Amino acid sequence: MDMLRTAYKWAARTARLMVGIPDYETYVQHRRMAHPGEPVMSYEEFYLNRLNARYTIDKDRLRGCC
């Protein structure tokens, strides 16, 4: 059962990153560890931030198509 849950967690993580949304827990952990006391985005804010980042185009962000 635990194995199934872990497998699901990793599959969901992979699927999310496939569409450009990194792991939220990892983000929160990073903020807590590296920037204690500073604000942490809520999941919704985090999601919109990543959504816009995925499709923002600049010199470093040209998405391929093939």
Added chain:
Amino acid sequence: MSAIPRTVLWLAIVVIGTVSLGVVALHRGETLNAAWLVVAAVCIYFIAYRFYALFIAQKALGVNPARPTPAYVRNDGLDYVPTNRYVVYGHHFAAIAGAGPLVGPVLAAQMGYLPGTLWILAGVVFAGAVQDMTVLFVSTRRDARSLGDIIRAEMGPTAGTVAGIGVLLICVIILAVLALVVVNALAHSPWGTFAVAATIPIALLMGVYNRYVRPGRIGEMSIIGFVLLMAALIYGRTVAETPALASSFTFSGPTLALLIIAYGFCASVLPVWLLLAPRDYLSTFLKIGTIVLLAIGIIIVRPDLQMPAVTRFIDGTGPAWAGSVFPFLFITIACGAVSGWHSLIASGTTPKLIENERDIRFVGYGGMLMESFVAIMAMIGATVIHPGVYFAMNSSGALIGTDVAHAAQVISNWGFSVTPAELTQMAHDVGETSILSRTGGAPTLAVGMATILSGFLGGKALMGIWYHFAILFEALFILTTVDAGTRVLRFMLQDLVGHALPAFRETRSWTNNLVGSALACVLWGYILYQGVIDPFGGIWTLWPLFGTSNQMLAAIALTACTVILFKMKRARYAWVTVVPTAWLVICTVTAGLEKVFSADTKIGFLSHARQFGDAIAAGKVLAPAKTMGEMSRVVFNDYVDATLAALFVAVVLTMVVYGFISIRRAQAAPGVTAREIGAVAA
């Protein structure tokens, strides 16, 4: 595992791989089971990954597991996140996999399954995967900088600008050709058109749901979207069978082209959360799901390949595209063997996620091996169908006419006996009125996929559903590409025009976005439209240009990698990138020059323009053109295409010259001159 069983295991893989490849290569006569192809490919991938990729990673590149990657150095929990390598692999594969590896092998199948398969396998092992891994390595060592930045830093600003122009040209061609694939698949197909059109309201609904109702619930939203999509797909049959509905979703090629151009414009100026993001999610998951499904289908059904190993069209007289094996086969299959586009991904988001340099081999080389496997599956999909059906779908109307009786006769005369009834039956099975001249690869692959998938799920009754599912899946991600690509093109145009008109660079200005998008759509739209009305069928004319441009970008990326190896003072291992660079330069330059100058009017744009120009002067109309207006359009487009091909050659040669200059400098310098970013851990 102890040392001896491990050696035995690898020996077994080598033996099985060699035997399977031998069977694939030497088999003649009766049909060959696709399993041989799969086993040969998989064994070759394992061997290449275990030995060659390891050699490149450890010896040629010198990956250093102790060197902190950008993901650690710049960790922000957002862009730069140290990520488990399997998760990065999934991300990287989803980013590189696209329409390219599905279409190229299908077109190459006109020469038989063997030439294309051999190039896919050799190309990926020695060129494609090497490029992806090396670019990923180089970018990881440079703070995950983009390929353009790396070229500017290592080879100078001029080389960077030339590479940038190359990317701009590819973008135009890629969008036009991919849109053309969709147009050819949907023309006069109410079922397909309805299902694809339905994706727009479905995506809008998902977008609103995801923005306002349940923000960020990707899983939920995707499931809702998928269910609606399948409902649209199933209802599509009813649409096609109800004359009143069917007529509102039946469009000619030119009308569809205009619709897609208008779609590209509208989509690219809408906010990303509304249409682009939900469509992107759907197409990404559908793409991965379909690839997995197809792999399972091929393994379970183990279909026989109907196409001979080598057909008579090996001599370059084939109906899908013109030209001999060298150089044209090597540009027809671009993605799947080697794709320049991947160098943009490998120097984009992926290097920001790499946890350890050790993972570069798995993600870069391994990711490309998977892409190559997709190409092998596409080759299988194209060759499991009756060769007569294959040629009926991939020859333009100029060659086979527009009625089944004539088409069957022409194709049978080529040596692939087929009856009109067989062609009509296939069209009926997949729920279309006609399958003639559905060029562009996607419909052929869809028939192949329908044949394989209906073999284990649903049988013949579901063939129509599977066919349109395959069309839908390809159209869905091609339209996502059209949207995203138009944005990229707009950005590049803004940047370019911005040199003269700085105000145009402001990307937040609505006027700029509207003008920029319109300009971008006009560029690719023009080429698309010319392809749709091209009497020869646009794929025949445009696919070689697309292939050349994609291989040109690969040549640019590999040149940069070679320069960097020399600057790292690793010249004795530089052959790992020099060999594929040289091969790609030879292929693209030869193909480009032949496309411009060949005296054969089927290949050379200029000689073709001359032939038609002379006819116009003499007041004659040459088939397949029907009017003088069409005649002069053919001539004009020949000149446009010749110019593009010549530009590709110029870009490649310029990069090679800059490459040589940079290498000589690097050799003259006493020490390492590569400009890596970030210190090596003590």
